[in-house]
Amino acid sequence: xxxxxxxxxxxxxxxxxxxxxxxxxxxxxxxxxxxxxxxxxxxxxxxxxxxxxxxxxxxxxxxxxxxxxxxxxxxxxxxxxxxxxxxxxxxxxxxxxxxxxxxxxxxxx
Amino acid sequence: xxxxxxxxxxxxxxxxxxxxxxxxxxxxxxxxxxxxxxxxxxxxxxxxxxxxxxxxxxxxxxxxxxxxxxxxxxxxxxxxxxxxxxxxxxxxxxxxxxxxxxxxxxxxxxxxxxxxxxxxxxxxxxxxxxxxxxxxxxxxxxxxxxxxxxxxxxxxxxxxxxxxxxxxxxxxxxxxxxxxxx
Numbered sequence: 001x002x003x004x005x006x007x008x009x010x011x012x013x014x015x016x017x018x019x020x021x022x023x024x025x026x027x028x029x030x031x032x033x034x035x036x037x038x039x040x041x042x043x044x045x046x047x048x049x050x051x052x053x054x055x056x057x058x059x060x061x062x063x064x065x066x067x068x069x070x071x072x073x074x075x076x077x078x079x080x081x082x083x084x085x086x087x088x089x090x091x092x093x094x095x096x097x098x099x100x101x102x103x104x105x106x107x108x109x
Numbered sequence: 110x111x112x113x114x115x116x117x118x119x120x121x122x123x124x125x126x127x128x129x130x131x132x133x134x135x136x137x138x139x140x141x142x143x144x145x146x147x148x149x150x151x152x153x154x155x156x157x158x159x160x161x162x163x164x165x166x167x168x169x170x171x172x173x174x175x176x177x178x179x180x181x182x183x184x185x186x187x188x189x190x191x192x193x194x195x196x197x198x199x200x201x202x203x204x205x206x207x208x209x210x211x212x213x214x215x216x217x218x219x220x221x222x223x224x225x226x227x228x229x230x231x232x233x234x235x236x237x238x239x240x241x242x243x244x245x246x247x248x249x250x251x252x253x254x255x256x257x258x259x260x261x262x263x264x265x266x267x268x269x270x271x272x273x274x275x276x277x278x279x280x281x282x283x284x285x286x287x288x289x290x291x
Contacts, residue, residue, distance in 0.1 A: 031192070033153055059157055060191075073146075082150025083195035085263075093276060096283030097163050 027063045032072060033080040034058040042075035119212075123253075128204055131259055136199050143197050150194040151270055154187040161185045193266050201260035206253065213248035 032039040046068035052061040072081040160182040168176045221240040
């Protein structure tokens with residue numbers, strides 16, 4: 001992944017310094033909330049992938065490059081881009097509630 | 110060389126305490142921003158609700174007709190569904206300062222001697238001229254680079270960010286499966 005250009009300041013320019021931050025790591029799951037509009041374009045601008053679009057249309061769960069979180073957060077359409085993770089215990093309960101727990105006994109009665 | 114600080118002094122003049130302090134303050138600012146972002150994410154997860162149908166009942170009539178009925182949808186937040194905000198923490202930070210100091214001194218001395226004599230009728234003259242120039246040149250070149258390295262790792266969310274979830278399932282157990290046909 002290419003380093004993200006950052007740290008641009010008057011002092012850095014005066015000294016001809018280049019400040020780069022090389023953020024390693026791949027993609028991570030983010031909750032992206034739009035400013036009244038869908039954040040789809042913001043996610044697409046960093047080559048992200050929408051996993052789930054919630055019914056209100058302004059919130060999505062998306063896989064984003066970790067280094068691009070700031071870029072998404074500063075996008076004009078985005079109110080919040082926060083990292084999220086899945087709690088396996090809670091999600092397993094939720095899946096069981098819906099009968100989505102794989103080979104276990106479904107809850108459809 | 111009295112006007113030039115020594116190399117050791119140059120190294121001592123590196124504002125290392127300032128750099129460490131600024132790095133620490135920068136990390137503190139960044140950590141606060143990250144925590145704020147994670148808390149905002151937690152709020153968004155807790156206020157974003159989805160409609161969940163907890164159960165669907167399939168009824169097979171005596172005549173073989175199959176009907177479905179569903180329970181009333183319930184609202185669940187994304188936090189209840191199982192999504193957690195991710196918290197990050199700076200686990201390591203280091204400063205690396207590299208200095209390249211080069212000092213040069215050169216001395217140049219030039220002496221010019223000139224003698225001139227004139228002899229004429231009943232008179233003579235002689236002159237001697239000595240020009241001495243002495244130049245000392247001092248040069249100094251200092252190059253410095255600094256490298257700040259920080260390591261960011263995800264950490265578990267604070268244990269009390271959400272209450273413990275206890276499930277009490279009062280639904281009657283499903284009926285036993287019908288016996289296989291004889």
